[in-house]
């Protein structure tokens with residue numbers, strides 16, 4: 580997968596894996612990574628799917644309606660990429676924090692739905708329920724921060740609460756942050772995520 584890797588200055592910190600929103604790329608969330616965890620190594624990933632020229636992490640049939648078969652395929656593909664990147668760059672695959680926004684939060688969510696130990700923590704910004712009718716792995720060791728919007732037109736609050744419940748049902752420790760900036764990423768939620776991450 581197209582990506583950028585930046586070696587951090589503090590090996591005690593987790594490596595952040597960045598997943599952009601629709602139309603973004605591997606560089607988009609680098610400034611957010613600097614804010615969330617200064618000194619961390621960072622792996623910015625670009626989604627392999629193109630929708631009208633816009634990179635995404637998996638196909639969708641329409642707004643909010645995912646191509647489940649493609650989502651599952653891309654989830655496994657991304658997991659394999661992470662393993663390869665860990666070997667190539669020498670970061671600890673057991674000390675990863677996912678940071679995803681919108682479509683990127685949805686692929687990160689799908690990775691959590693498939694693998695118990697892919698991420699130690701995840702910062703999911705404006706996520707949806709990636710897949711339904713699934714048995715999740717045990718997520719007892721995983722902490723998740725969800726940044727949501729009470730007025731997010733793409734991720735309705737009921738959907739966000741459903742995701743919170745599914746993750747909690749699998750044992751994850753979930754922290755919610757509700758803003759009112761629609762689907763936008765706000766500085767307030769980024770700072771709340773930073774404070775949350777610094778307590779991990």
Ligand code: MLT
Pocket residue numbers: 600601639642643644681682683685707733
């Ligand atoms: C998705 O397709 O993953 C969600 O609708 C969010 C987005 O617009 O990318």
